[in-house]
Amino acid sequence: MIKRISLAAFTLLATYAGFAQQVEFTEYKLDNGLDVILHQDNTAPVVTVGVMYHVGAKDEEKGRTGFAHFFEHLLFEGTENIERGEWFNIVASNGGSNNANTTQDRTYYYETFPSNKLKLGLWMESERMLHPVINQIGVDTQNEVVKEEKRTRIDNSPYGKIIYSTGISPYMFKEHPYKNSVIGTMEDLDAAQLDEFKAFFDKYYGPNNATLVVAGDIDLKEAKEWIETYFKDIPAQPAVERVNIKEAPITSEIVATEYDDNIQIPAKLYVYRTPSMKDRDAYVLDMISSILTDGKSSRMYKKMVDENKEALQVLAFPRSQEDYGMYVMGALAMGETPLSTLGKSMDEEIAKLQTELISENEYQKLQNKFENRFVNSNSSIQGIASSLATYHMLYGNVNLINDEIEIYRSITREDIKNVANKYLKKNQRLNLDYLPTPESK
Incomplete structure (x- = not known):
């Protein structure tokens, strides 16, 4: 950039x-x-x-x-x-x-x-x-x-x-x-x-x-x-042929290890392939990431950082894209905590989303967060300009700059549970251990 x-x-x-x-x-x-x-x-x-x-x-x-x-x-x-x-x-x-x-x-x-x-x-x-x-x-x-x-x-x-x-x-x-x-x-x-x-x-x-x-x-x-x-006098070019490549579904867990020379603290990551940014489920996953790790009152932070003291930090974010997305969640280990322990805790939080409806209080707090984010996204001329271009080019609907909040408002507690079950499956993910290289330990 x-x-x-x-x-x-x-x-x-x-x-x-x-x-x-x-x-x-x-x-x-x-x-x-x-x-x-x-x-x-x-x-x-x-x-x-x-x-x-x-x-x-x-x-x-x-x-x-x-x-x-x-x-x-x-x-x-x-x-x-x-x-x-x-x-x-x-x-x-x-x-x-x-x-x-x-x-x-x-x-x-x-x-x-x-x-x-x-x-x-x-x-x-x-x-x-x-x-x-x-x-x-x-x-x-x-x-x-x-x-x-x-x-x-x-x-x-x-x-x-x-x-x-x-x-x-x-x-x-x-x-x-x-x-x-x-x-x-x-x-x-x-x-x-x-x-x-x-x-x-x-x-x-x-x-x-x-x-x-x-x-x-x-x-x-x-x-x-x-x-x-x-x-007006700039000549048009031949129409661009768009990428149209379909990926086969991930049907079994991908277990992998990556090394980083620049870190001292290992991390456990779960990554899931998700639908296009235009798909309503992508909006639900955005809310799920907020439930799990947005702030110190989020579920994973309270459990893994505050209560169990097994994680130094937690993360979860959707990587929204035009054709497919990714949903990344993870945690940095506290002290000598095994990465398997972090994985177990994350799996427990996923299971809660898949089996229990979030509370009405948590749901209302979530809606308030996204209302506030919507207001802030249109608080500068630069932000509005970028949003107008993005909604037109990648979503095909410029008026989402005004209407997108209605998608979030329409998401129910049942939607959150259903989408967690649909995408956050063990057999559809990357299970990644992200480690310091042996020489840097």
């Missing part, structure tokens, strides 16, 4: 106190296929311009992993009208901030500016889409940047293979490209030729594979005119 320091005063302008309100938006498409979403909010004089491309790590060819994430960096190198190395200087000198991020399913670029710089933001994103400079010096430079990111975030980071799933995904997916990490392998990037990077851009970065979002202090008529000016 590319990160740049934003101005403190500007950040204060970009974020305002959140409350549950309807997010109004205008949605339309240009003739070249570019999807456009506009959200007008004149509360503060700031605007976010974001472009999300429907390309992620799952779209890469075998032997060429890491391309989508690489482009997250490469497309800041410069364009025919923005000199190499000047992108961030232009943004900062105009009072703005910018960032980009990549997942298995999409890549997102954005700038947040004072609202009188909207035209600049649109021009810069049209430059990125229309004619970026992709040359060998840029590829070589960013190759080193990505290598350092991999060393920092995964290779030399404690539990990095869990956080970034590189030690998990290959067990959960045998055919689907979700088995590969977003950052890819350095061998693949080193072996790639310049023409391959250019071909990747031509295939995936056309307007008909993108969603442009403009959110904040804008005039709708003026914004539409400028969008037309900067984007």
